[in-house]
Amino acid sequence: MARLKGGTRALIRLLGVQASWNYERMQGTGVGHAAEPVLRAAFEGDTARYRETLGRASAFFNANPYVAAAAVGAEARAEVDGVPAQQVDRLRTALCGPLGSLGDRLFWTGLVPALASAAIAGVALGLGWWPVLGFLVVHNAIRLAIGPWLLGLGWEHGVLVGGAILRSPLPRASVLAGHLAAVLGGLAIPLIARRFLVDTGPLDLVGTGALVAGALAVRKVAGQRLSALPLTLTAALAVLLWQWGRP
Amino acid sequence: MLEPVVVGTLLLWGTIVGVDLVSFPQAMLNRPIVAASVAGFLIGDLEAGLRIGMLLECFALDVIPIGATRYPDYGPASVIGTAVGSFAGWQDPTGLGVMVGLLLAFAGGRAMEFVRRLNGRLARDAAPALASGDPAVLARLQRTGLAADALRSLLVTAVGLMLAWLLLPWLGALGDAGRALRLVAVAGALVAAITGAARRAGGGAPRMLLGLGIVAGGILAWLA
Numbered sequence: 001m002a003r004l005k006g007g008t009r010a011l012i013r014l015l016g017v018q019a020s021w022n023y024e025r026m027q028g029t030g031v032g033h034a035a036e037p038v039l040r041a042a043f044e045g046d047t048a049r050y051r052e053t054l055g056r057a058s059a060f061f062n063a064n065p066y067v068a069a070a071a072v073g074a075e076a077r078a079e080v081d082g083v084p085a086q087q088v089d090r091l092r093t094a095l096c097g098p099l100g101s102l103g104d105r106l107f108w109t110g111l112v113p114a115l116a117s118a119a120i121a122g123v124a125l126g127l128g129w130w131p132v133l134g135f136l137v138v139h140n141a142i143r144l145a146i147g148p149w150l151l152g153l154g155w156e157h158g159v160l161v162g163g164a165i166l167r168s169p170l171p172r173a174s175v176l177a178g179h180l181a182a183v184l185g186g187l188a189i190p191l192i193a194r195r196f197l198v199d200t201g202p203l204d205l206v207g208t209g210a211l212v213a214g215a216l217a218v219r220k221v222a223g224q225r226l227s228a229l230p231l232t233l234t235a236a237l238a239v240l241l242w243q244w245g246r247p
Numbered sequence: 248m249l250e251p252v253v254v255g256t257l258l259l260w261g262t263i264v265g266v267d268l269v270s271f272p273q274a275m276l277n278r279p280i281v282a283a284s285v286a287g288f289l290i291g292d293l294e295a296g297l298r299i300g301m302l303l304e305c306f307a308l309d310v311i312p313i314g315a316t317r318y319p320d321y322g323p324a325s326v327i328g329t330a331v332g333s334f335a336g337w338q339d340p341t342g343l344g345v346m347v348g349l350l351l352a353f354a355g356g357r358a359m360e361f362v363r364r365l366n367g368r369l370a371r372d373a374a375p376a377l378a379s380g381d382p383a384v385l386a387r388l389q390r391t392g393l394a395a396d397a398l399r400s401l402l403v404t405a406v407g408l409m410l411a412w413l414l415l416p417w418l419g420a421l422g423d424a425g426r427a428l429r430l431v432a433v434a435g436a437l438v439a440a441i442t443g444a445a446r447r448a449g450g451g452a453p454r455m456l457l458g459l460g461i462v463a464g465g466i467l468a469w470l471a
Contacts, residue, residue: 013389015272020392022367023315029370029377029392033385040382051380058377058385062314065273100314108311109447112275117444119280120304121464123297125471132284132300139275182453185308185444186460187467189437192305194468196298196341196433204430211434212441219442228309228442229319229349232435236346236428243424 002080004155006037010072011147013037017065025060031068032058038076038155053079056088063096064103067170069147071095073154074161081158091159098162102174107143110177115139117184124191211235249334249412256289257326258404264322265355265400269312270393277322279303279348286329295333299344300325305436306349309443320355323400324348327407334411335418342428343418345436347411355403362395 017030035057043050057075061068071092078088115135122131150165157164165171197205215231260282267276275281280300287296303325310318325348332344369388370377376384448457 016270016389016393018273019270019390019396020366020370020388021269022363022370022392024367025370026315029385029388032377033389036382036385054380054382054385055378056380058380104311104313108313112278113308113443113447115275116278116280116304116308120301121467123280123301125467129284129288129293129297132280132297135278136275136281143274178447178453179456182444182448182456183460183463185440185447186457186462187464188305189440189444189461190464190468191471192301192440193433193437194471195301196429200430204426208430208434208437211431212437215434215438216441219438224442224446228435228439229306229353231438232306232431233346233349235431235435236342239424239427239431240421243421243427 002042004038004073004076004152005041006039007148007151007155009037010034011069011151014065014069014072014147014151017068025058026062027065027068028059028061031061031072034068035072035076038072039079042076042080052085056085056092059089059092061092061096063099064107066107066143066146067099067103067150069151070154070161070165071099073151073156074158075154077155077158083159087159091161094162098165102165102170106170106174106177110174110181111139111142114177114181114184117181117188120188121184121191124188124195249330249408253290254408257286257330257408258401260286260289261323261326261404261407262397262400264326265320265403266393266396268320268322269359270396277320279307279321279325282322283325283329283348286326287333290330290333292329292333295340295344296329298341299329299332299348302341302345302432302436303328303348303352305440305443306352309439309446311447317360318356319349319352320359320400320403321348321352323355323404323407324351326404327351327411330408331411331415335415335422337418337422337425339425339429342425342430342432345432346428347407349435351403351407354406355399358399358403359396362392362399365395366392 013034017027017034020029039050039053078091115138119131119135153164154161264277264282283300284296287293303321307321312318328344328348331347332340335343373384444457448454
């Protein structure tokens with residue numbers, strides 16, 4: 001098997017895979033930019049082939065940015081193996097959904113809320129800034145470990161990368177991350193309430209409880225589109241107007 | 248009051264965390280609990296940063312930044328919210344800091360859409376060069392996107408700081424609203440944390456684990 005060259009540069013560029021994110025190609029140009037060092041090394045001396053494959057690598061693509069390395073590796077390998085252009089395009093399209101879903105479950109609804117909730121809980125318990133540092137270190141250690149591994153996995157398996165990812169520990173890890181996010185997300189809620197309401201009187205507690213219950217009821221009726229942000233700002237505006245109007 | 252060195256540091260930090268949201272390197276510097284804590288440290292009021300960061304983080308947990316969804320930018324907003332909370336001179340400034348943060352997060356998210364449309368226009372203009380595999384055009388698009396996002400983040404932070412500087416003297420008169428604003432902020436944060444956690448958990452085992460987490464958190468809160 002051909003050795004992967006340009007991988008380090010590709011991984012560095014993958015840190016900015018969404019720098020030119022847009023509604024037309026989404027991450028396409030970022031993925032093309034990340035794949036460029038690998039393709040340049042693979043087709044050294046064959047400028048026409050290098051530019052042809054780079055053109056394909058810059059087309060529409062969208063997945064979770066933390067797992068896009070798998071697509072970069074797989075597509076580059078497919079090009080090196082001489083897979084027909086239409087099949088490379090199909091591979092690229094086919095990878096968007098699974099890599100998006102898997103990465104989002106692993107990071108956006110798993111690790112990130114789990115670690116952020118743990119940090120909230122730690123700070124609420126009076127541990128100072130250590131939980132915040134822990135959040136940063138753990139997230140980035142996992143993210144920086146997954147990138148090279150996925151780039152290598154994509155390069156190793158080429159068009160068969162989908163099956164390789166399914167057989168890897170990643171799907172199981174995404175389920176576990178979701179469970180962790182659920183537990184830690186729940187854990188943080190009473191701790192936040194305690195931290196900010198511990199020194200308030202019974203009237204304030206009842207008032208806050210009524211606000212929470214009212215907002216939850218409004219969200220239940222209005223649906224997910226009405227987030228806590230506008231509801232909170234509306235309530236704050238009412239408080240300020242009331243304060244302003246007082247003699 | 249805001250010293251020039253502090254202003255410069257906050258502008259730099261606000262720009263870094265704004266770019267971190269999407270463009271580079273997505274290292275979670277943009278998360279409110281991180282952005283606000285560091286802002287608090289830079290101002291010399293870490294405690295304010297941790298307090299405001301914790302509450303704004305609950306709002307951020309209600310957001311799942313998937314694909315083309317539009318979402319608030321809590322990074323620069325947390326920096327300015329912390330600065331306002333620290334310099335307002337209120338006896339209870341946490342709620343004020345959170346509200347300023349929420350307002351700016353909304354504005355920052357809107358500004359992000361402008362950058363995305365600009366990136367789209369540039370990519371459309373460069374479509375023939377991209378199809379022909381021109382590496383220089385690819386690199387230029389990436390650099391321009393990064394620069395546009397940096398400018399957006401800098402502007403959001405700068406406008407936020409300027410408004411804070413203009414409004415701080417007037418806000419003193421509303422200082423008595425501090426406690427009520429804190430309670431509203433806590434209520435909003437709790438609603439965001441509850442709905443965000445419930446939506447992520449969905450049904451089945453995760454929903455049960457969420458319930459277990461709440462019970463465990465309740466016991467911890469009672470013991471602490």
